[in-house]
Amino acid sequence: MKVVHFVSVVDPRKCNGDRLCEGLCPAGAIKVVEKKARVDATRCVACGKCADVCREEAVTLIRRDDPMAIGFNVAAVDPAKVQELCMKASLLPDLLVCACTGTLAGEVAAAVISGARSPEDIVARTGAGSGCGIYCMGVVFKLFQAAGIRIPEDPRWNNLPLTAADVPEVVSEKYPAYYFRGRI
Amino acid sequence: MLQPAVLPPAVMPSIYGPPPRRTRPAHLPGMVSVGVTELFPEMARGFLQGEGIEAVRSATKKALADVDMRKIKPEDKVNILCSEHGFYILEGLHYREMLKALGDEVFDRTGCRNIRYVLASGMGIKETDEVIDYFDLKEYFNFRTRTTHPFDAAVAIETEIGTLYGLKKVHGNFSNRSANFLQKAIFDSPFVQEKFVFACILRSTPDGITGVNADNDLYRLDRRISKELLRDYGKVLRLVGEIDECIAVWDAGRWGYYIHAGGIAFGCLENGRYDAFDLDIPSAMGFHDTLEKYFKGEIKALDTIMNINPAIRAVVINQAWPGLPISDVPRHVPTVVVGRDQADLLNLDSTNPDFMNHAVISDTLETAMEFAHKIAGTDKVIVFDGSFGYFTVSRTMADSLMEKAGHVGRQVEEHYLPLWLKQRGLNNCDE
Numbered sequence: 001m002k003v004v005h006f007v008s009v010v011d012p013r014k015c016n017g018d019r020l021c022e023g024l025c026p027a028g029a030i031k032v033v034e035k036k037a038r039v040d041a042t043r044c045v046a047c048g049k050c051a052d053v054c055r056e057e058a059v060t061l062i063r064r065d066d067p068m069a070i071g072f073n074v075a076a077v078d079p080a081k082v083q084e085l086c087m088k089a090s091l092l093p094d095l096l097v098c099a100c101t102g103t104l105a106g107e108v109a110a111a112v113i114s115g116a117r118s119p120e121d122i123v124a125r126t127g128a129g130s131g132c133g134i135y136c137m138g139v140v141f142k143l144f145q146a147a148g149i150r151i152p153e154d155p156r157w158n159n160l161p162l163t164a165a166d167v168p169e170v171v172s173e174k175y176p177a178y179y180f181r182g183r184i
Numbered sequence: 185m186l187q188p189a190v191l192p193p194a195v196m197p198s199i200y201g202p203p204p205r206r207t208r209p210a211h212l213p214g215m216v217s218v219g220v221t222e223l224f225p226e227m228a229r230g231f232l233q234g235e236g237i238e239a240v241r242s243a244t245k246k247a248l249a250d251v252d253m254r255k256i257k258p259e260d261k262v263n264i265l266c267s268e269h270g271f272y273i274l275e276g277l278h279y280r281e282m283l284k285a286l287g288d289e290v291f292d293r294t295g296c297r298n299i300r301y302v303l304a305s306g307m308g309i310k311e312t313d314e315v316i317d318y319f320d321l322k323e324y325f326n327f328r329t330r331t332t333h334p335f336d337a338a339v340a341i342e343t344e345i346g347t348l349y350g351l352k353k354v355h356g357n358f359s360n361r362s363a364n365f366l367q368k369a370i371f372d373s374p375f376v377q378e379k380f381v382f383a384c385i386l387r388s389t390p391d392g393i394t395g396v397n398a399d400n401d402l403y404r405l406d407r408r409i410s411k412e413l414l415r416d417y418g419k420v421l422r423l424v425g426e427i428d429e430c431i432a433v434w435d436a437g438r439w440g441y442y443i444h445a446g447g448i449a450f451g452c453l454e455n456g457r458y459d460a461f462d463l464d465i466p467s468a469m470g471f472h473d474t475l476e477k478y479f480k481g482e483i484k485a486l487d488t489i490m491n492i493n494p495a496i497r498a499v500v501i502n503q504a505w506p507g508l509p510i511s512d513v514p515r516h517v518p519t520v521v522v523g524r525d526q527a528d529l530l531n532l533d534s535t536n537p538d539f540m541n542h543a544v545i546s547d548t549l550e551t552a553m554e555f556a557h558k559i560a561g562t563d564k565v566i567v568f569d570g571s572f573g574y575f576t577v578s579r580t581m582a583d584s585l586m587e588k589a590g591h592v593g594r595q596v597e598e599h600y601l602p603l604w605l606k607q608r609g610l611n612n613c614d615e
Contacts, residue, residue: 005537024335048533100509131509131535131536132509134334158349164365171345178365
């Protein structure tokens, strides 16, 4: 569960429409229309990447009047199905996927089972990807892949589903010092 | 011998942190410095801030003398891939000097003028522009500078474990989803091997900068330095792991997890109860055999590693950058943030959305420390202020470290180091 206290706002006088913010937004909350960026406040997760990338300092984060909760009721999803999907993806359900929001692999799996069909859906439903965005999306794509859901190519995440479990046995045997076959 | 606290390296002003603080923990009454080589006299002395810049320049030239640069033709384009961490070792000037000497040497020996320094940031997109301005790199380097960040466009690289991605601008420095083997796989790929010429690194121990190493063979370079790195950093790591109780203070630019004390980062204390160099420590891997055992309740995952060191009784944040997930600290340890400006930055931090729900604010460092003392019930203080060569500590912590260092040093030499080397296949390596 993440509570979003801020929202990005764009100063149209400063915005030059270069789309840098649109190309980074993990929530798909920014669209450039008529050369001006517009933020959908209902989707903005206040990750701040838009403000960081903007060279014109056209984006600022302001406090929301009403904080927005990002959450997902995992209990509403059949645990056996979550387990099945995690097994298929070779992931522990309580593997921490997103250190920023504390989202677990099982939560992402539950979100996929209950209808998430894009990375933006995962961001909106679980919070994964709404922080640093660096470590989480590989696992998200792994679960999409295991569920047979194909995500269109997108430069924001490169759609890489590779995890340590995918390393071929011949490679893991070749490099024992990397401990691919680690123990619990 | 204990001495009044040595002033730590200066903090680079940054939009990612609060304005550099005038009052630093080293200024507080009762704080002292204990030298790394006082704790471990056998460790090689290093250069600290303000020392040895010329020596780094000559060491770079010397290290490059045996490097083969014939792959570089005058008409080529050369990228010198800079480490973001280098600029935060001490005050960054040793690393800057090594890079300058490296570019000059490449030009002198190959005639190639099209040399570019590529600076990569770890998180903040404007970090590299700040580094270029602060260190005056456009003027200093004579060659062009280029910046990249983890969210820049990627390039697909075929490796022995499948398709991976590197940053398009630098052709495979690091990707934004990497782990140790991914970097190795990328490095070994024909894509990178076609372009790679040599590596040049600034050598350090916890005591400071000790020299420069370079080689065309990255693996040979790795083997050459690993033993010393494991021995020297291992001793300080294990010593910090022996701390029984403390108040930890963050006081530098960059993220708290990465701020140094005695040449090692706060993260080493945070996870200090576990031997990070021991490759046999249980790790969680999602393989079917372990998964099945996990689902049957036969094994438990990750209940022994990455828990916050219980020796940390309180954390005081005088200055640090937000932007790296570290909310576990205030969730589990009483945390005092100095100043509303630092708290505002943490409030805005999407990587730690609930950090300030669990921390309190104090107006000054002095009041924050006073509060932390009361909560923690200890007067042992260790300050992560970017220092190499010294620990900025309270007198009681200094005494405790001095008392334990001899035993820890022997343990590392006799037990840990042989184990670490064996696990890496380096026990019979004389390179």
